[in-house]
Amino acid sequence: MKSKLINISDFEPEQQINSIDSKIVASLERISQAFRVLLWQESKEFTLSPIQIQVLIFLLHHSPEKRKVSYLADEFNLTKATISDSVKILEEKRFITKEYDANDSRSYMIHLTKKGKDIAAKAGFFTKEIRQPIINLNQDNKENLLLSLLGVISHLNQAGVITVQRMCKSCAYYRPSVNGQTHFCNLLNQPLRDIDLRIDCPEHQLKI
Numbered sequence: 001m002k003s004k005l006i007n008i009s010d011f012e013p014e015q016q017i018n019s020i021d022s023k024i025v026a027s028l029e030r031i032s033q034a035f036r037v038l039l040w041q042e043s044k045e046f047t048l049s050p051i052q053i054q055v056l057i058f059l060l061h062h063s064p065e066k067r068k069v070s071y072l073a074d075e076f077n078l079t080k081a082t083i084s085d086s087v088k089i090l091e092e093k094r095f096i097t098k099e100y101d102a103n104d105s106r107s108y109m110i111h112l113t114k115k116g117k118d119i120a121a122k123a124g125f126f127t128k129e130i131r132q133p134i135i136n137l138n139q140d141n142k143e144n145l146l147l148s149l150l151g152v153i154s155h156l157n158q159a160g161v162i163t164v165q166r167m168c169k170s171c172a173y174y175r176p177s178v179n180g181q182t183h184f185c186n187l188l189n190q191p192l193r194d195i196d197l198r199i200d201c202p203e204h205q206l207k208i
């Protein structure tokens with residue numbers, strides 16, 4: 001039954017009418033379109049491309065070892081050449097500076113300038129219209145939504161669709177919930193309720 005349903009496009013109207021699964025997939029697609037539209041609006045304001053805006057926001061919120069071309073390429077599922085082009089433009093506009101590795105002249109860490117930080121901080125609010133209806137959900141619905149989305153992201157990561165992720169479920173310190181008990185973080189040495197599960201944890205250590 002499952003495989004029969006999966007052979008029908010989620011965008012086929014008849015399928016969408018009869019399948020809640022397809023309605024959810026189509027809804028996620030609409031939301032992804034909203035992200036694209038909002039990002040475009042933001043990028044037009046600063047005459048930057050959407051990926052350049054995303055790189056600036058990422059640089060503002062992540063530690064120096066993540067602020068490298070190869071890490072950014074994995075993060076955004078783009079080639080290093082594409083990221084390098086974006087970094088070049090950001091440098092020309094004086095939004096970032098490069099700090100070259102003393103042992104490898106091809107490798108560098110990227111730092112935001114004051115101007116870059118200001119733009120990144122402002123652009124980081126491009127999601128506010130998406131957050132508004134989420135704020136209005138009740139707590140149970142928020143928790144269910146969060147857990148469901150974490151499950152979808154986890155699957156996409158395992159299927160190789162998206163590469164980098166810093167969620168509890170892929171972390172070496174994570175101990176899953178067993179028999180209805182809470183999850184546990186071995187680094188923080190504390191239980192994690194469903195709402196404590198992180199999606200972008202600075203202490204994340206990839207499970208090998």
Ligand code: SF4
Pocket residue numbers: 166167168169171172173174175184185186187188198201202203204205
């Ligand atoms: S270190 Fe962070 S990502 Fe890892 S289990 Fe603890 S809270 Fe989750």
